[in-house]
Amino acid sequence: MNNNSKTGIIIAGLIIGVIASLLVLFGNPANMGFCIACFIRDTAGALGLHQAPPVQYIRPEIIGIILGSFGVALATGEFSPKGGSAPLTRFAIGFCVMVGCLMFLGCPFRMIIRLGGGDLNALLGLAGFALGILCGVFFLNQGYSLKRTYRLAATEGVILPAVAAALFALLLLAPAFIHFTEPDGGPGAKHAAIFISLIAGAVVGILAQRTRLCMAGGLRDVVLFKDFRLISGFAAIFVACLVMNLILTAATAGTYFHMGFAGQAIAHTDGLWNLLGMFTVGFGAILLGGCPLRQLVLAGEGNTDSAMAVLGLLVGAAFCHNFGLASSGEGPTANGKIAVVICIAVLAVIASVNTFGKKE
Numbered sequence: 001m002n003n004n005s006k007t008g009i010i011i012a013g014l015i016i017g018v019i020a021s022l023l024v025l026f027g028n029p030a031n032m033g034f035c036i037a038c039f040i041r042d043t044a045g046a047l048g049l050h051q052a053p054p055v056q057y058i059r060p061e062i063i064g065i066i067l068g069s070f071g072v073a074l075a076t077g078e079f080s081p082k083g084g085s086a087p088l089t090r091f092a093i094g095f096c097v098m099v100g101c102l103m104f105l106g107c108p109f110r111m112i113i114r115l116g117g118g119d120l121n122a123l124l125g126l127a128g129f130a131l132g133i134l135c136g137v138f139f140l141n142q143g144y145s146l147k148r149t150y151r152l153a154a155t156e157g158v159i160l161p162a163v164a165a166a167l168f169a170l171l172l173l174a175p176a177f178i179h180f181t182e183p184d185g186g187p188g189a190k191h192a193a194i195f196i197s198l199i200a201g202a203v204v205g206i207l208a209q210r211t212r213l214c215m216a217g218g219l220r221d222v223v224l225f226k227d228f229r230l231i232s233g234f235a236a237i238f239v240a241c242l243v244m245n246l247i248l249t250a251a252t253a254g255t256y257f258h259m260g261f262a263g264q265a266i267a268h269t270d271g272l273w274n275l276l277g278m279f280t281v282g283f284g285a286i287l288l289g290g291c292p293l294r295q296l297v298l299a300g301e302g303n304t305d306s307a308m309a310v311l312g313l314l315v316g317a318a319f320c321h322n323f324g325l326a327s328s329g330e331g332p333t334a335n336g337k338i339a340v341v342i343c344i345a346v347l348a349v350i351a352s353v354n355t356f357g358k359k360e
Contacts, residue, residue, distance in 0.1 A: 013233035017240025026192035030265035035110035036292040037101035041317035049318035054186020064201020069300025081157025083304030094312020096343035100280025102326040108215035116241025118259035128275035132282025157302025214294035216285035
């Protein structure tokens with residue numbers, strides 16, 4: 001697939017959108033066929049990093065994305081271990097992005113999936129995400145940079161894929177120290193069969209690696225260069241999800257599509273905090289150079305700075321559930337609102353220091 005081809009990106013988006021809808025048919029939570037933030041959160045719970053029983057399950061989709069990206073990068077000669085560009089700063093940004101995701105209850109990927117399922121709350125999330133992108137682009141135009149990366153030994157680049165493979169082994173072996181949501185106990189109990197999820201994740205990882213698919217990058221390119229190629233992939237995901245959800249609703253008499261604000265699966269109707277949550281995600285994604293999906297793909301390619309951002313997402317998810325920051329279907333928590341405001345301030349400081357505080 002030509003990663004510079006708009007047609008190729010659209011085809012990839014259509015395939016990914018179909019996969020996301022089918023994963024719900026096969027057992028994943030409604031309107032959460034694929035969500036990077038939610039699946040990292042569930043994995044954190046399975047590893048005992050947080051103690052929220054409804055969301056504890058090692059999600060094979062995350063493993064598949066990393067291994068799919070890793071495999072195709074090796075096959076095409078694009079595996080390139082590198083890092084050293086402000087890794088701890090990237091960890092902190094990843095942490096803040098996860099706080100925003102769990103305020104909204106989804107990553108940019110799930111935001112599009114929720115729209116495809118008729119969830120109008122995601123429109124507020126989309127507005128906030130776009131505003132966050134614009135804020136990040138302002139700093140890019142002023143010279144924001146986290147400095148250059150450096151070539152690293154191959155062993156550095158294979159660590160995260162090796163960890164992903166180890167997680168898959170733990171999922172299959174299910175030792176006593178791995179936590180699983182009890183049946184009917186919450187979103188963590190709803191999942192497709194292990195190998196279906198793994199293959200779905202690998203396909204998404206391969207397609208995203210080949211096309212450089214990134215929601216944040218897509219909006220950034222529209223603003224900076226009037227380039228609609230990347231964003232066309234997410235438009236294709238939306239169309240595919242919408243069409244598939246309508247087909248599945250008609251074929252199964254289920255509720256794969258439900259238009260409105262109220263009564264949406266694993267979502268809340270607080271528009272302000274949906275907007276501010278995704279504002280945080282958009283702002284942070286620009287500072288990182290990509291959305292959570294893109295960070296996973298880059299980490300699979302050997303980028304240890306992106307791996308640090310992924311670790312920030314993981315620790316952020318654990319922190320949110322350990323300290324009552326994550327929203328629920330009932331709405332955001334007071335602690336979560338405070339955390340989002342703090343994270344926006346932290347991102348503003350990071351952006352300012354790395355834009356206006358640089359030495360000449």
